[in-house]
Amino acid sequence: MSSNRPQKGYKAVSVSIPHVESFSLHTSDYASTTDSSTSSQFDAGEPIQINEGDDIIVNHSSELPYRLIENLGHGYSATVEKVEDTWTGCVYARKVFRIHGGHNKRRQVYENEVRIIRRLDPHHHVIQVFATYMAKRELGLMLTPVADSGDLGTFLEDFLDEMPRDSRKIRIINMAFGCLSSGLAFLHKQKGRHKDIKPGNILIHQETVVYTDFGYSFDYSSQNQSTTDGRPDSFTRKYCAPEVEDWAPRNSKSDIYSLGCVFLEMYASL
Known part of the structure; x- marks a missing residue:
């Protein structure tokens, strides 16, 4: 690849998102931006109920009330799963960003997506964030609706x-x-x-x-x-x-x- 422009046949993916710095929320201060009821860490085994707008911190994703129904797809930054809330029976698309070592890019993409969707007024032609969670090396978006006819x-x-x-x-x-x-x-x-x-x-x-x-x-x-x-x-x-x-x-x-x-x-x- 040329240092100045992409070669033919190359799908460009940058190594940084220059505009993310204009936003205020970072996962490092995740807890300080949410209320105490939703940002506190939960003890292992404690059943969790997640409400719309919550930003949850757990020790492990197994503490979340979601049952995997099927895998919907994956991309460079995240995987998407169809899950059911075992408390309510509601179905969501869970977008999972797995963070390892130097994968700050994925963290930035996650933060950017949360901010932009939440800043937008609700619109029936735009996906909505139901809730978010952080579980050690995993960041998750609970999205709605789950498409009944795919993309x-x-x-x-x-x-x-x-x-x-x-x-x-x-x-x-x-x-x-x-x-x-x-x-x-x-x-x-x-x-x-x-x-x-x-x-x-x-x-x-x-x-x-x-x-x-x-x-x-x-x-x-x-x-x-x-x-x-x-x-x-x-x-x-x-x-x-x-x-x-x-x-x-x-x-x-x-x-x-x-x-x-x-x-x-x-x-x-x-």
């Missing part, structure tokens, strides 16, 4: 393989054009850039679409503009704007370009 990429692949075409799925795709536009307009109005819009980061749930995976997103609420430059934190070449691949100055318009690429795939599937 948009898998949804479109399955749709193309079907004959005859399912009219319900055609309706979902047609509606998704407006829903994704609305969701992105909301994100930009809240002064956030997603930075990695692609079918794999869009969920299908109850016949509508939900943006997810905000670990590399950019919160510019404390700045006058959304423009950044230099090496991207992460991008997917197939869906990124030319200025992103060229490491040139880019802004929220790059999100719009990426969404346009997604729209082309959706339109081509119909």
